[in-house]
Amino acid sequence: MKTLKKSQAAVSVARQALWNARQPHSEAIFPHVKVWNEEHLIKKFNRVLLEQKPFVIGVMGASVPAGSDTRFNESFSVVWKELMHDTFTMAGVPLVLRSDGMGWTPFQPSYFCVEEMVGPNVDMAVWGFETTEENDGDLEQLIRSSLLLPSQPHILVCSPLGGEALGARTDPAFAPWVVPGTDPYRDSGFSFASHNLTHSFMSLNHLPEYQSQRLHVTGDTADPAGRSSSQGGHRLRAEILAWTYLGFFESALEEVHAFVAANEGDLSPLLPELLPLPPPMHCPPALCEKKCQCATTFEPRIGSGLRDHLVHPRDVPVVTNTGETVADAIKTWHEQTYTSDLAAPDTELVKDMNYLDGKYVFQAGESAGPICFQFTSSMENHVVACSAPKSASLCSGGAVWKVDGQNIGCLDHEAAVATGLPTVKSPCWITDKKIPAGKHSFEVERPVDSNGDKGGLPITISHLIWW
Secondary structure, three states, rough: HHHHHHHHHHHHHHHHHHHOOOOOOOOOOOOOOOOHHHHHHHHHHHHHHHHOEEEEEEOEEEOOOOOOOOOOOOOOHHHHHHHHHHHHOOOOOOOHHHHHHHEEOHHHOOOHHHHHOOOOOOEEEEOOOOOOOOOOOHHHHHHHHHHOOOOOOOEEEEEEOOOOHHHHOOOOOOOOOOOOOOHHEEEEHOOOEEEEEEHHHHHHHHHHHOOOOHEEOOOOOOOOOOOOOOHHHHHHHHHHHHHHHHHHHOOOOOOOOHHHHHOOOOOHHOOOOOOOOOOOOOOOHHHHHOOOEEOOOOOOOOOOOOOHHHEEOOOOOEEOOOOOOOOOOOOOOOOEEOOOOOOOOHHHHHHHHHHOEEEEEEEEEOOOEEEEEEEEEEOOOOEEEOOOOOOOOOOOOEEEEEEOOOOOOOOOHHHHHHHOOOOOOOEEEEOOOOOEEEEEEEEHHHHHOOOOOOOOOEEOEEEEEEE
């Protein structure tokens, strides 16, 4: 009882300190987080308070907001955890942050692989950089991949600064699902939140620490209100999120304190229920109605990785250099560390700072034969394979895909639309036929040019996805 009361007081003090420390002119935008179904989120806090178990936040997205970009001193996810850590600890709840991101803006294949990126037991799934190209099916795939987890996490989508892909959306995270009665996910009781920093930055752009000219230590950027947030912007977002979510944590402390004081016996009213998932609205049912299996080379990961499914070649050399894929540095298939954010302002600086966006991929050299993986599917469905972002195509120029030794077609988004099949986007491609349930082999071979030589750019594979 005393611990709960002390924790409540500590949360109040922490929130007031954040409010007092806010920048001038930020009053109107500081609490700018839109939350739906707050009670479902509070019950998640109730659960960890009653069970004294960790509260797990999984942050996904591109390199900058997911905490993988060391060009900033501090990324928002790291600061956010620091701002909430002490008050959670005082209440007996360890606060765990799992961060996974990669450069560029790779909504695919990330939205298939939520469990592998942040684990099945996350209490909050955060998408740190919304790049859905105005495709609500993309966002729904991420939502469903998260809600198909046994923990059914609270979902927070942090959009960029009104990036060009978002157009005129007034609520980029969940438009057009903003009218009660039209969104079966919110109507089913799942909790969601949206945070857009656009108005924050427009209000604070007169302060140097919030200008994107300070974005990179290597020089200025052309657009002071650009898509990526400044170092001050990382802290501002962290402060806003900490202020908001400590408020919900405080509400949970009040509910649990009242429950303990009344000596109630039935815990169920305080705890989140397992909610039924509505049918898909926008994403292809074949790809998002059931939970997929995702084997990836990208770290960190939960479960099996793509290397665990490799059956040929057994000995794959490792290239230790970072940066872009190195064409034919090794003639056979090899593991190549690949920095997918090719637009980094100073590649050498990134290397010197051990840029965390370096992910290994399997890359084909000029004389590489096929690379083969094995997997076991539980239902008939298509197979999806993905390259690292901005690498050469895994499915063009004569690239050969085989399942169980038989050639199978691979389709990009436009080809799938034309044939009426479920669609994925670059850097992912989908088989033109469904694969029956059972154990299968999957092979990819580098294209052969018209002279019979395996030339051109190297191809890479980083994800294999099945059902």
